[in-house]
Amino acid sequence: MVDWSSLETVFLDMDGTLLDLHFDNHFWLEHLPLRYAEHFDLHPQEAKDRLIPMIMAERGSLNWYCTDYWSDRLALDITGLKSEVGDRIGYRPHVTDFLDALHGSGLRSVIVTNCHPDPLELKLKLTGLADRVDAIISSHQLGKAKEEPGFWQDLQQLSPYQADSTLMVDDSFPVLESARKAGIAQCLAILAPDSQQESRRHHPEIPGIHHFDEILPALRQCQSLTSGR
Structure with a gap:
């Protein structure tokens, strides 16, 4: 499913x-409408x-992911509202x-996310995720969402990579399709992104997993080979 030996990034x-x-589904579909209703008496x-x-x-x-955009448009503090349900x-x-x-x-492990810097900071604070990867890049730093074709070329400015030795793991089929078109050699879909919802169907062309334990043995084997050199 993943050729670990051919990868650098x-x-x-x-x-x-x-x-x-x-967390995100609950916020946008349940918590935000509730707070919006309270604020505007609906x-x-x-x-x-x-x-x-x-x-x-x-x-x-990019607006879809932009906290500033939604705060201005809805006249609400979106980041503040997200912190209210941060326990999720x-x-x-x-x-x-x-x-x-x-x-x-x-x-080399690099988080490449569409998450806006403000909620990103909240999530990193609550999870300690930044300590587990080599770098973190938000699409807002480039002014383009990952779905946009030009994103992957511009990403080279912040995180240079060789497309033929790179794997992209994402739960968004449109993002993975965009990465493939940009020449990313290997793409892997996450089929169970929300623990409270049913898994998605497989993409016809992109391999998918439900959880990382499905690819951990092969990665650990690669790790053993690397440490033995």
Whole structure:
């Protein structure tokens, strides 16, 4: 599923890949509509009916992920509201074991996320994730979402990489398709990003796993070979 021996760099999405997407889904679909309803004196369902189409209209764009954009548009402190449900932020199964094995393998691990810097700071504070990878890059630093074709070329400015020796792991099929078109040699989909929802179907062309324990044995074998050299 992954040819570890051919890799130098592993790009990792964060939300839905390393961290449980339940936090983000709960926030946008439940907590935000509730707070929006309270703020504007609306029925919760009326608030949800107003918010969800507005949010979905920005899907795939940088605005979709931008805390500043939604704070301005909705007249609410989005980062502050996210901190109210911060107890839901947590790792997906087997992630810490995977990251430890990745570190031991000698491969460079870089989080490449669409998460805005403000909620990113909150998540890093609550998880200690920054200590487990070599670097973290937010698409907001480049002004382009990962779904956009130009993102991967611009990423070279912040994290130079050889596309033919790079793996991208993400729960978003559009992001993985964008990475493949940009020449990223290997892509891997996460099929169970939200612990409270059913798994997604496999992509017809991109291999997928539910959890990292499915690829840990091969990675650890690569780690053993590396340490034995």
